[in-house]
Amino acid sequence: MYKLAVIGGGPAGLYAALEGASQGLEVVLFEKDEIGSNIKCGEGYFDTLKLLEKPEAGICFKVENIIIKMKEEHRIDCAPFNLWMIDRSEWQRGLGEKARSRGVKIEEGFRIGKKELADLKEKFDLVVDASGLVSVTSRAYGFKDFYKDNCARAIQYVLEGDFSHLGSNIKVGVEPHYMGYYWVFPKGKNKDGIETANVGVGLFKGGGKISLVQELQRVLAKEGLESYKILKKQGGRIPIKPLENLTHDNIMMAGDAAGLASPLHGGGIDLACISGKVAVEEALKGGKNYRKRLGSIIGRKFSMERELYRLWEEMEYNAFEEIIGIALERDENISPNLILRYRRFWAKELPILRTFIRGLLKMDWQGNCLEGGK
Template identity: 20%
Template sequence: MTKIISRYSRKLNSYDFCAGTKIRYIRGLHDGSMEYDLVIVGGGPVGCEIAARVGCDLKSLVIEEHGQIGLPVQCAGLITPRVVEMTRTEDSILNKLSSAHFHFPNGLVLEVRGKGTKAFVVDRKSFDQICYERAVSAGASFSLSSKFIDFSNEGDKLKLAIETNGERQIISTKLLIGADGYRSRVSEIEGLGRPLERVKGIQVDIDYEMNEQDTVQVYLGEKVAPGFFAWMIPCGSFTRLGLCISEQFGTPANYLRRLLKQLGLDQRRRIRASSGIIPIGSLRKTYADRLMIVGDAAGQAKPLSGGGLYTGCVAAQCATEAALRCFEEEDFSARLTSTYQRAWKRQIGRELDRGYRIRKVFTRLDDRKLDEIGSILKREEVIEILSTGDIDFPSLIAPSILKAAPSLLKFSPQLLRSFIGK
């Protein structure tokens, strides 16, 4: 039978659900009689955020390919206060951060101390489970261990084929949202393409307690993490160490082994390890008739940090508003689903575009140029500007930095000059 948690199973303990015991079932899925207002493919935080927001207004189903909410973990778990507030996930917080140390290839360390808490470190499995619990409490149904196969437009609805435990079923929905990650099957079938670029990441939690519990360490350089960066995050009694690299540079595990040895941490006990892909560069089009694409599936991760929870939650809000409007007007055409794209573009589109342009400059920098930039940023007046930065909108301080350190313009004059005065 298909594992489904329904709006009628709210008393079910989330631990029992995630452990695969005491599962409630809904009959009817096998014979095609299950009809929904909204089906969301992907039960991560973004999919759950949409499900929680539509609540009991719509009969919704979330299809999740994994059998356990919150696994596998594929995130550094560093989020901003905005995300915690939006998702109400305070209980997942492990630590709070106010400072960052940037390590350049030549050994220079740029210390930036923010004013107040800049980010929270969360237990990502717990974070995801809280998001799931909100969705179930709001009235959403979940189908675990279910693979989305295909869909077809039948005029007044979409017919979806899904597979659970080797058994294929057909369900129908008026509206479909793809929140199914960087390899989005929904986007692929609709022909909307894939994000422009992918970076490969890996991280480990190790049995090591950092001295500075309020500071994240960031490591830059071609030998450390080409095309991206490495991080060392204090999590109380343990430390989270990881990195991402541009796809063309091979296997991130090799770089992680080298970094662990360089830091003298290669013999420390590894508590857990995870890996994943971050899509960079948003899709040109994220909607169609009866369909919207959200989160990593739409390439909405921040190009400079790879973080996708804030941008994904914003997009989830926009998708929810568009979905409810579709039902209010009984119009599921691209005329109304396109309002989703206009909304997320208005709220985060400019930041994603600016971030991607800055990233293209960053990926062309060799270690010598990175060291030169480090020496420029070391100036007191620049550090003061950096300390006011917003992790969710990092490009906002670019004009101030370029005005305080105009010598940075030489690294990409035409591109960087476009930020001044905007």
């Protein structure tokens, strides 16, 4: 029987394990802690390509609107989106139980290093490395510095307090003095009746002199949250560029270990799930087309997000906000004065914004994004 080893019990690893089980493989998943532990995430489950099912466990609520706070507030109606706030620990534990029920052997408290990786390569036909940052494979094959050079930095507090003013909405703030954003993602009340939210700051580029701790403290004051109780402090790096090589011998990289997170906002749950599943599918076909297959599914979305990031980086802040406002408006609400003011931009760059927004609204990024992704 074909034997599959999975390193890491996060979304990519669990989806790889479930796909392996569905294909009739002998699957062993190795998790250094416990499934659902050590979560560092805003916990927004955003299935931008509509390739995944609704989470089976851990849903806090379906997000109604994304509030974008710049100088003004802008709203994106999330009715067409597959976007939920989740308790990721509960969701991953549910996936773990599902995997066990399908015959996956899960080894918790089992840390994989270079020696153990070499053993797995010998004993298993396929290894999926979903170990996150910094990946086990990168240490063994000498490319761990790739992550350092191609990651965003983030800090997050889990706060206890009253977030009822946000309802079933999430909030992001884009400010002029750094390339990044802050977020306030409420989760509602937990099983103990305590209302919480994930509040954080992410810095994508530059800003070496910016203290994330100080920025987050400033954001708490700005949002009126400075008196709220801090339940947990978290920080880390977020990959924003995929690895050039996703295959090393019989090892396939997936999720954060593969550098698969949005280059625009850093979210990566959906990409982790997709890559874990596709890695196993392609390995059973020989593995040569893994990167190409991923590109056929997520490539257009990645390209549009990189282009929007470029506009964000190059444009003056006030102009960028006005352009964002235009992109979110209905065509009939765009005045002739606005067209005249941005006539050069309109011809060259606005189609990028339009395509991006319509991609979100219609979940149609490349004609038929579902082709090859089912």
